[in-house]
Amino acid sequence: MYQEENSYTIPSRDTxxxxxxxxxxxxxxxxxxxxxxxxxxxxxxxxxxxxxQILTDLTTGxxxxxxxxxxxxxxxxxxxxxxxxxxxxxxGNILWSLENNTVEWNNHxxxxxxxxxxxxxxxxxxGPAEGRQRRRRRGASAxxxx
Numbered sequence: 001m002y003q004e005e006n007s008y009t010i011p012s013r014d015t016x017x018x019x020x021x022x023x024x025x026x027x028x029x030x031x032x033x034x035x036x037x038x039x040x041x042x043x044x045x046x047x048x049x050x051x052x053q054i055l056t057d058l059t060t061g062x063x064x065x066x067x068x069x070x071x072x073x074x075x076x077x078x079x080x081x082x083x084x085x086x087x088x089x090x091x092g093n094i095l096w097s098l099e100n101n102t103v104e105w106n107n108h109x110x111x112x113x114x115x116x117x118x119x120x121x122x123x124x125x126x127g128p129a130e131g132r133q134r135r136r137r138r139g140a141s142a143x144x145x146x
Contacts, residue, residue, distance in 0.1 A: 010089045013096055021117040022101035023108045026071075026094040027055035033090035044084030047074050051094065058108045059118040068105055071098055 010033065016025045034048035051074055057063050071094065078084075078091035098105050104114055111119060 021115040022097040041084035043081040044087035047078040061111045063109045
């Protein structure tokens with residue numbers, strides 16, 4: 001059921017059971033992979049950090065229109081970049097979830113979760129005046145909204 005490497009386990013795809021939110025499942029994998037990796041590989045470290053932030057946005061009602069495409073792109077880069085097998089396995093599972101649960105992932109962009117696991121603890125997003133950091137978008141020159 002679990003794959004091991006360096007005493008860290010990546011949940012296998014069969015752990016995503018009917019009735020579970022596939023986006024929340026993916027978020028848990030990204031968080032645990034980020035926390036469990038050694039941080040030596042850039043894509044393992046930074047890629048999982050970016051995925052965690054985007055997936056958190058999707059599960060808390062702060063999603064942006066291009067978030068699903070960003071998840072797909074980041075996962076593909078992690079999978080094809082040599083150096084961190086743990087992150088590659090995790091990204092593969094996240095991408096598999098996105099591709100096999102497209103309707104549920106798209107619903108999260110509209111603040112809808114069929115399992116009602118998401119949004120319950122969602123706080124209103126802080127505006128730029130409160131210093132809310134935004135992730136860098138393609139072609140953006142600054143990571144903070146102005």
